[in-house]
Amino acid sequence: MENQTTACSCLEHEAVNAKIIYNTPFIDLLFRAQQVHRENFNPNAIQMSRLLSIKTGGCAEDCGYCSQSAHYPTGLKASKLMDVERVLSEARKAKEGGATRYCMGAAWRSPKDRDMDALVAMVEGVRALGMETCMTLGKLTPDQSGRLAKAGLDYYNHNLDTSERYYSEIITTRVFEDRLETLANVRDAGIKVCAGGILGMGETVEDRISMLVTLANLPYQPESVPINMLIPIPGSKLEHAAPIDPIDFIRTIALARILMPASYVRLSAGRTDMSDEMQALCFFAGANSIFVGETLLTADNPGEDHDSALFRRLGLKPMELER
Ligand code: SAM
Ligand code: DTB
Numbered sequence: 592m593e594n595q596t597t598a599c600s601c602l603e604h605e606a607v608n609a610k611i612i613y614n615t616p617f618i619d620l621l622f623r624a625q626q627v628h629r630e631n632f633n634p635n636a637i638q639m640s641r642l643l644s645i646k647t648g649g650c651a652e653d654c655g656y657c658s659q660s661a662h663y664p665t666g667l668k669a670s671k672l673m674d675v676e677r678v679l680s681e682a683r684k685a686k687e688g689g690a691t692r693y694c695m696g697a698a699w700r701s702p703k704d705r706d707m708d709a710l711v712a713m714v715e716g717v718r719a720l721g722m723e724t725c726m727t728l729g730k731l732t733p734d735q736s737g738r739l740a741k742a743g744l745d746y747y748n749h750n751l752d753t754s755e756r757y758y759s760e761i762i763t764t765r766v767f768e769d770r771l772e773t774l775a776n777v778r779d780a781g782i783k784v785c786a787g788g789i790l791g792m793g794e795t796v797e798d799r800i801s802m803l804v805t806l807a808n809l810p811y812q813p814e815s816v817p818i819n820m821l822i823p824i825p826g827s828k829l830e831h832a833a834p835i836d837p838i839d840f841i842r843t844i845a846l847a848r849i850l851m852p853a854s855y856v857r858l859s860a861g862r863t864d865m866s867d868e869m870q871a872l873c874f875f876a877g878a879n880s881i882f883v884g885e886t887l888l889t890a891d892n893p894g895e896d897h898d899s900a901l902f903r904r905l906g907l908k909p910m911e912l913e914r
């Protein structure tokens with residue numbers, strides 16, 4: 592019975608089935624993930640997104656992993672919402688660097704209505720440059736989602752970050768259900784969903800599986816699934832979290848690929864702490880998207896020289912934009 596999956600599709604049984612997949616021998620797991628990957632994507636093409644922090648620091652939420660929360664002495668200087676022109680000039684540089692998706696992030700619990708005009712102008716401007724647009728601004732109402740959708744926002748990033756069970760260990764200023772509500776608002780407005788989480792925050796394997804099962808069983812699976820490896824931020828609550836075992840990380844990527852066959856699985860934060868070999872195994876396990884550039888929002892990222900060398904060694908190509 593141990594190895595047999597059950598036919599029932601309630602979330603609890605989905606998690607049991609997912610755990611059986613997760614625990615198959617590593618080589619079998621990666622082989623299966625790679626098969627699923629090839630049925631849905633070119634295995635040698637990687638989608639490239641670029642991030643910009645359009646409003647940094649001073650955030651009211653207490654996310655234990657974040658450099659931008661006002662609750663922790665991380666030493667980060669807070670700034671106001673960036674000018675539209677500055678955002679567009681940064682976006683132009685990203686396009687020249689090969690990015691096809693531009694993701695603008697703000698350290699907010701939720702946007703204020705007075706910020707909406709500027710946000711709309713950013714979406715319209717970046718779209719006009721010929722890139723896909725993504726924003727991550729915290730909680731959104733149906734109205735705000737509708738305005739961003741009308742401006743042409745392609746994706747909204749809003750992560751579950753961890754399992755429902757572990758959520759309150761990481762964040763106390765909101766609940767898991769709030770995240771699901773925003774995801775539903777965004778989806779109802781017709782914006783594509785980017786939702787994933789962070790590994791290496793002291794969660795169990797079951798928490799990681801549960802988070803993926805929740806994502807895979809949303810009414811529609813997210814088009815993008817960012818999997819971040821915790822970047823331990825000095826001063827934050829999770830500064831001293833024990834690092835995740837790389838093999839566990841790769842297994843989780845493989846499970847994400849198997850549970851969400853047609854989604855872009857993004858190897859997101861934490862690549863500066865991964866070897867090239869670990870990243871290569873993540874790509875083999877079905878990751879097919881990365882953030883490019885020297886910085887993420889506030890933390891370091893490998894940068895163009897390192898990534899182009901890695902792509903050359905692995906024979907990977909940047910994915911072209913399908914529009
Ligand atoms: N304030 C918005 C929100 O939380 O939805 C958007 C920005 S927030 C920085 C976007 C995501 O970045 C978080 O949900 C989390 O998954 C990821 N993140 C933030 N800090 C991180 C860290 N130190 N290591 C890994 N991922 C991190
Ligand atoms: C996501 O899942 N990862 C990105 C993006 N969505 C917004 C952010 C990573 C942030 C890493 C820490 C920092 O740069 O401050």
Ligand code: SF4
Pocket residue numbers: 650651652653654657658659660661697698699700729
């Ligand atoms: Fe604020 Fe987002 Fe950081 Fe949480 S993750 S503290 S909501 S910026």
